[in-house]
Amino acid sequence: MQIQPYLSFNGRCEEALHFYRDQLGGQITALMRFKENPEPPTDGALPPGLDDKVMHASIRIGDSEIMATDGGCSESSRHTFQGISLTLSVADEAEARLRFEALAQGGQVNMPLGRTFFSPSFGVVTDRFGVNWMVIVPMPMPA
Secondary structure, three states, rough: OOOOEEEEEEOOHHHHHHHHHHHHHHHHEEEEEHOOOOEEEEOOOOOOOOOEEEEEEEEEEEEEEEEEEOOOOOHHHHOOOOOOOOEEOOOOOHHHHHHHHHOOOOOOOEEEEEOOOOEEEEEEEEEEOOEEEEEEEEOOOOO
């Protein structure tokens, strides 16, 4: 069994995918626009202006796959994600710093990267799309 996050960006999906590709080394593995839907919706089923927006996309970051869309949002939720964070586990403190600083570009640091009782390097940042990220270097398992 696997659980995958599906993020809704309300018009900024493609921008977010390119940001994650460039900053986290992700690979966009699928991207379909609303106008490419093989079964177009009935008239009035979608708000106007979605034709060139992303109906469904997928990006691989490391061993994880994140799915995304421009649909399923209201204008009031354009810049907020509530009650969810994505955790980015990295190999070492240097990579944690690199990824954390990349995600913080245009975003907001909620907890600076630093040592905790559960990690040599952990921090929380909200990126410029409103997605909360927890960057962590896992503690080595005792032998």
